Amino acid sequence: MVHGFLILLVCQLLGELMVTLLEVPIPGSVVGMVLLLIGLIIRGEVPEGLRLTGEGLLKVLPLLLVPAGVGLMTHFELLSVYWGELLIALFVSTLVTMFVVALLLKLLSKEKAVSGNNSGEGDD
Amino acid sequence: MIEFWNHFQSFPVLWLVVTLVVFLCASWVNAKAGKTPFLHPVLVSLSLIIVVLKLTETDYPTYMQGGQYIHLLLGPAVVALAIPLYDNLATVKRLLLPLLVGCVVGAIVAAVSAIMIGVAFGLSDQLLLTLAPKSVTSPIAIAVAEKMGGFPSLAAGLVLITGAMGCLIAPFVYRVLGIKDESVKGFVLGVGAHAMGTAFAFEYGMVAGAFGGLAMGMTGAFTAFMLPVLVPLLGL
Numbered sequence: 001m002v003h004g005f006l007i008l009l010v011c012q013l014l015g016e017l018m019v020t021l022l023e024v025p026i027p028g029s030v031v032g033m034v035l036l037l038i039g040l041i042i043r044g045e046v047p048e049g050l051r052l053t054g055e056g057l058l059k060v061l062p063l064l065l066v067p068a069g070v071g072l073m074t075h076f077e078l079l080s081v082y083w084g085e086l087l088i089a090l091f092v093s094t095l096v097t098m099f100v101v102a103l104l105l106k107l108l109s110k111e112k113a114v115s116g117n118n119s120g121e122g123d124d
Numbered sequence: 125m126i127e128f129w130n131h132f133q134s135f136p137v138l139w140l141v142v143t144l145v146v147f148l149c150a151s152w153v154n155a156k157a158g159k160t161p162f163l164h165p166v167l168v169s170l171s172l173i174i175v176v177l178k179l180t181e182t183d184y185p186t187y188m189q190g191g192q193y194i195h196l197l198l199g200p201a202v203v204a205l206a207i208p209l210y211d212n213l214a215t216v217k218r219l220l221l222p223l224l225v226g227c228v229v230g231a232i233v234a235a236v237s238a239i240m241i242g243v244a245f246g247l248s249d250q251l252l253l254t255l256a257p258k259s260v261t262s263p264i265a266i267a268v269a270e271k272m273g274g275f276p277s278l279a280a281g282l283v284l285i286t287g288a289m290g291c292l293i294a295p296f297v298y299r300v301l302g303i304k305d306e307s308v309k310g311f312v313l314g315v316g317a318h319a320m321g322t323a324f325a326f327e328y329g330m331v332a333g334a335f336g337g338l339a340m341g342m343t344g345a346f347t348a349f350m351l352p353v354l355v356p357l358l359g360l
Binding site: 005008009011012015024025026027028029030032033034036037040041046050051053054055057058061062063064065066067068069070071072073074075078079082085086087088089090091092093094095096097098099100101102103104105106108109 | 143144146147151164165166167169170173174177178184187188191192194195197198199200201202203204205206207208209210211213219221222225226229230233234237238241242245247251255258259262263264266267268270271272275276277278280281282284285286289290293294297298300301303305307308311312313315316317319341344345348349351352
């Protein structure tokens with residue numbers, strides 16, 4: 001557990017160190033994620049302690065987002081002016097993105113049929 | 125009474141307890157409501173907590189004296205996203221070209237289209253930088269907005285709204301384009317609607333869910349590296 005948490009923190013620290021030294025506006029944690037991925041590829045497996053801690057953190061990820069989300073309360077003035085524009089931008093942009101990606105993948109994968117793709121469909 | 129409250133509300137542990145209790149209630153409500161993305165536990169939790177803070181006249185910095193201990197764990201959680209990516213490495217290798225093209229094009233289209241629409245509406249640069257990471261999973265979007273000079277907490281809110289919209293838009297896109305492949309469905313949801321899309325993709329099946337998670341991780345990492353290059357090109 002402690003061992004796994006240490007690995008995550010050290011990766012993040014190295015990431016922060018790299019972006020600070022290179023003066024690039026990339027989050028240190030994302031660089032840490034890439035470093036960990038490279039480390040895992042070299043090692044060839046996920047150490048048990050790391051998996052325990054990492055998957056534990058990912059399971060509660062929604063909870064971890066709440067405090068930052070509450071910060072929305074400091075932007076109410078901005079939102080009251082621009083909420084319509086922001087909603088339209090989000091909607092159109094998401095629609096265009098999904099359409100383009102779906103079309104691209106359809107063309108690239110030529111709809112390779114996945115056997116038994118009816119699982120879960122039509123329920124709920 | 126007022127004096128007592130003024131003293132009491134400065135205990136960090138109070139806001140830790142409030143956050144956890146509200147989150148548990150919100151998760152329960154969401155499960156009861158059939159896991160609809162419009163009652164996402166994070167959306168419900170942050171709304172309820174804001175109401176509590178307003179009613180008790182507590183400001184955000186006071187809340188964050190407790191909230192920061194939860195917020196601190198976002199960093200290592202982002203690093204931990206490498207684990208599901210590593211687990212799906214075999215799939216990535218097998219479908220390297222379509223996945224890479226889908227992720228790169230999707231990330232660029234998402235950011236550029238959001239910024240362009242924002243520019244057309246005459247939004248401020250800081251708001252545009254907040255819009256740019258909207259398709260990326262919240263922990264990465266918050267970090268990106270912090271780094272690029274946007275509003276991190278507003279970015280978190282926009283990401284959640286994008287996620288809910290994406291779950292609504294995706295089935296429509298599949299119908300129009302006649303998409304039946306589970307892996308394509310999952311990947312599209314992961315690129316366009318991050319973790320909420322991924323959760324939604326699991327409703328189509330395990331394969332769709334796995335591809336959703338994969339797309340979310342790849343798009344998140346790529347966007348974080350791409351935006352510092354893209355934003356100056358767009359003249360921001």
